[in-house]
Amino acid sequence: MNLKIAVLPGDGIGPEISRQGVDVMTAVCEKFGHAVEYRYAICGADAIDKVGDPFPEETFETCLWADAVLFSAVGDPKFDNDPNAKVRPEQGLLAMRKKLGLFANIRPVETFRCLIHKSPLRAELVEGADFICIRELTGGMYFGEKYEDNDRAYDTNAYTRPEIERILHVAYSYARRRRRHLTVVDKANVLASSRLWRKVAQEIAPQYPDVDTDYMYVDNAAMRMIQEPRFFDVMVTENTFGDILTDEGSVISGSMGLLPSASTGEKTPVFEPIHGSWPQAKGMNIANPLAQILSVAMLFEYFNLMEEGALIRKAVNASLDANVRTPEIQVEGGATYGTDAVGAWIADYIRQA
Amino acid sequence: MNLKIAVLPGDGIGPEISRQGVDVMTAVCEKFGHAVEYRYAICGADAIDKVGDPFPEETFETCLWADAVLFSAVGDPKFDNDPNAKVRPEQGLLAMRKKLGLFANIRPVETFRCLIHKSPLRAELVEGADFICIRELTGGMYFGEKYEDNDRAYDTNAYTRPEIERILHVAYSYARRRRRHLTVVDKANVLASSRLWRKVAQEIAPQYPDVDTDYMYVDNAAMRMIQEPRFFDVMVTENTFGDILTDEGSVISGSMGLLPSASTGEKTPVFEPIHGSWPQAKGMNIANPLAQILSVAMLFEYFNLMEEGALIRKAVNASLDANVRTPEIQVEGGATYGTDAVGAWIADYIRQA
Ligand SMILES: CC(C)[C@H](C(=O)O)[C@@H](O)C(=O)O
Ligand SMILES: CC(C)[C@H](C(=O)O)[C@@H](O)C(=O)O
Numbered sequence: 285m286n287l288k289i290a291v292l293p294g295d296g297i298g299p300e301i302s303r304q305g306v307d308v309m310t311a312v313c314e315k316f317g318h319a320v321e322y323r324y325a326i327c328g329a330d331a332i333d334k335v336g337d338p339f340p341e342e343t344f345e346t347c348l349w350a351d352a353v354l355f356s357a358v359g360d361p362k363f364d365n366d367p368n369a370k371v372r373p374e375q376g377l378l379a380m381r382k383k384l385g386l387f388a389n390i391r392p393v394e395t396f397r398c399l400i401h402k403s404p405l406r407a408e409l410v411e412g413a414d415f416i417c418i419r420e421l422t423g424g425m426y427f428g429e430k431y432e433d434n435d436r437a438y439d440t441n442a443y444t445r446p447e448i449e450r451i452l453h454v455a456y457s458y459a460r461r462r463r464r465h466l467t468v469v470d471k472a473n474v475l476a477s478s479r480l481w482r483k484v485a486q487e488i489a490p491q492y493p494d495v496d497t498d499y500m501y502v503d504n505a506a507m508r509m510i511q512e513p514r515f516f517d518v519m520v521t522e523n524t525f526g527d528i529l530t531d532e533g534s535v536i537s538g539s540m541g542l543l544p545s546a547s548t549g550e551k552t553p554v555f556e557p558i559h560g561s562w563p564q565a566k567g568m569n570i571a572n573p574l575a576q577i578l579s580v581a582m583l584f585e586y587f588n589l590m591e592e593g594a595l596i597r598k599a600v601n602a603s604l605d606a607n608v609r610t611p612e613i614q615v616e617g618g619a620t621y622g623t624d625a626v627g628a629w630i631a632d633y634i635r636q637a
Numbered sequence: 638m639n640l641k642i643a644v645l646p647g648d649g650i651g652p653e654i655s656r657q658g659v660d661v662m663t664a665v666c667e668k669f670g671h672a673v674e675y676r677y678a679i680c681g682a683d684a685i686d687k688v689g690d691p692f693p694e695e696t697f698e699t700c701l702w703a704d705a706v707l708f709s710a711v712g713d714p715k716f717d718n719d720p721n722a723k724v725r726p727e728q729g730l731l732a733m734r735k736k737l738g739l740f741a742n743i744r745p746v747e748t749f750r751c752l753i754h755k756s757p758l759r760a761e762l763v764e765g766a767d768f769i770c771i772r773e774l775t776g777g778m779y780f781g782e783k784y785e786d787n788d789r790a791y792d793t794n795a796y797t798r799p800e801i802e803r804i805l806h807v808a809y810s811y812a813r814r815r816r817r818h819l820t821v822v823d824k825a826n827v828l829a830s831s832r833l834w835r836k837v838a839q840e841i842a843p844q845y846p847d848v849d850t851d852y853m854y855v856d857n858a859a860m861r862m863i864q865e866p867r868f869f870d871v872m873v874t875e876n877t878f879g880d881i882l883t884d885e886g887s888v889i890s891g892s893m894g895l896l897p898s899a900s901t902g903e904k905t906p907v908f909e910p911i912h913g914s915w916p917q918a919k920g921m922n923i924a925n926p927l928a929q930i931l932s933v934a935m936l937f938e939y940f941n942l943m944e945e946g947a948l949i950r951k952a953v954n955a956s957l958d959a960n961v962r963t964p965e966i967q968v969e970g971g972a973t974y975g976t977d978a979v980g981a982w983i984a985d986y987i988r989q990a
Contacts, residue, residue, distance in 0.1 A: 372826060374826045374827065378827070403759075404758050404759060404762050404863045404864050405757050405758060405759070405863075406756075406757060406758070406759055409757050425794060425827070425828055426827055428791065430828075430829040431829060432829035432830075432832060432833060434798070434836075435797060435798045436795065436796065436797045436798065436833070437795070437796060437829040437830045437832065437833035438781065438793050438794060438795035438796070438829065438830055439793075439794045439828045439829050439830050440791050440792075440793055440794070441778060441791055441792045441793070441794060442789065442790070442791035443789065443790060443791070444788060444789045445787070445788045445789065471877070471880075473725060473727045474727065474731070474778070474779055475778055475783075475792045476783040476784060476785035476790040476791065476792050477785075477790045477791055477792050479785060479790065480785060480789070480790035483787075502880070502881055503880045503881050503883075503884040504884070506859070506881045506882075506884050506885040507884050507885060507887070507888040510757045510758075510863060510885070510888055510889065511757050511888055524824070524877075525881075527824075527855070527856045528855055528856050528859045528878075528881055529859075530856075531856040531857070531859055531860050532859040532860060532863070532885070534860070535860040535863055535864055536863065
């Protein structure tokens, strides 16, 4: 295969982990005989500083050129806590989602046996938890009509039937490839938009008789996820609820630095770690590159290159077993490895496999 | 003091726990020489069945007559999963909140040493956690303009400056009586309404120089609460975020059945357990009455009757120490007590104190 990849390193630790993702990708492509071409583009605070726009037109065009985007992270504290800032790095992220039509955000929540002790949950509850949060990413309050003056403000949480239908079909397609259990999360006892979600879901469910569909209120889901994470297989929800629940999900696994995500939709899909830009660690070579590397695995799998993805996963597990780990997940007394050393170890493993 | 109490038992296990709350209240009033008068009123599914309205005018008038409302729970499964149901028990709850102007929902999250093992979190993380979630209860998407047809739907998340100011002042007044740390939770990097929240909070903060104010995005708060619950002292947020975060908070303590809440505002304040109506357990005499009984303690404390509140808390702790417990919190092998037996034990303890 011939892969064109747009690489968007972004801010903070972004460039450091991006480099490891690219190196691993290159190693896999060499191994399996795929040609790969990278084009780099700016985004986030970096792009604001350089051209005043967190998702410049040129970056958008590079994304359109590509088969897939390898994204790292955006965000810089100098834009926080300033409610009057005119442009923010996050707007670049939102512009990217909207312009690429990335309506489905797929976040697997997996536990890694050797990191279970990092989970804030008791091990017996979280062991074996393995679910996917699917978050609608281009609708709801994020993109609805907004108003703000000094005395009042509002956001609009709007959804149309087709927006709900397409994300539900994505969710069912994942459920079918897994344990065939879909939980539709909403707040239908209060919100009109949620009632439409539930109505549409109830209409679509019969098309997937092989999948168990259940419905859960968002407040209940926030509880259930910590009380009984193994209950879930695939969970689907709207944008704002998804923002909260996916972050909650990521932390219960104890493997925040290891979790990748995919955002897919109308145009080029984007693969990225779920963690942020961790500005405090910038340039320190301590950030964990595994989430970025596993997002490369998701990228291959998206193109149905399953062996390529599997080899990356195997290499990542091998690095964990060999205790080749960044500081925050290293076992007590173990020597810690830098971002680049972990990436290099994994790329080597792949080359030698 | 002369107390007029509206008692709203509601649905499911509501009537059973309500009875225990009333008995304990009566015991405290006798002990301290307060006159108390109760008037009972219907609400929830019970009121729908009887008069077709989950918060009838007569119930509202009984609430207005009262100094405080002792509420139990509403909700019945026969109204769930029917997006077309015209009236729902929850609407009674929302009507009560709106008509009584209950803009501040106060939910203490406390851990009980003997129930720490019930928490899904590792004991060392949750031990000693003690914070209060303050949720704005009469604004946001719950009460904003709504629209719904077969093809699209929306809710409006609207806030005005005075709505934000008054809840922040409530939050600061709690922070001042505690560890002087307030966390304002919003999504100011995305929502216009959140930006107004943050702007108003930043304007008000200097009026409380003795309180440490910090700002946190809701997705981050959902993570932090499980990673480091002891970080929080008082947390304040808007209605929808509060719905999710307060439920998440209640479960991490491991003491869901023990947590009371207060809703205060313009008219009569309401005191209630945070748990729901548990319809499956209705009439079985197994529901834990402690959250209801502790909501009576919050009621006394609201009127600054601190000794009365303290005696109830002492009695509740004594019942736990004596292993006089309902099934779900009983230690292994211990005899379990019914809802009524736990209530009676506590009322006796108070009489003999
Ligand atoms: C940075 C922010 C705008 C973004 C969101 O809210 O979607 C982030 O929290 C995420 O989940 O990707
Ligand atoms: C029953 C429901 C309408 C209610 C809410 O969402 O406010 C409940 O979840 C709560 O938190 O009191």
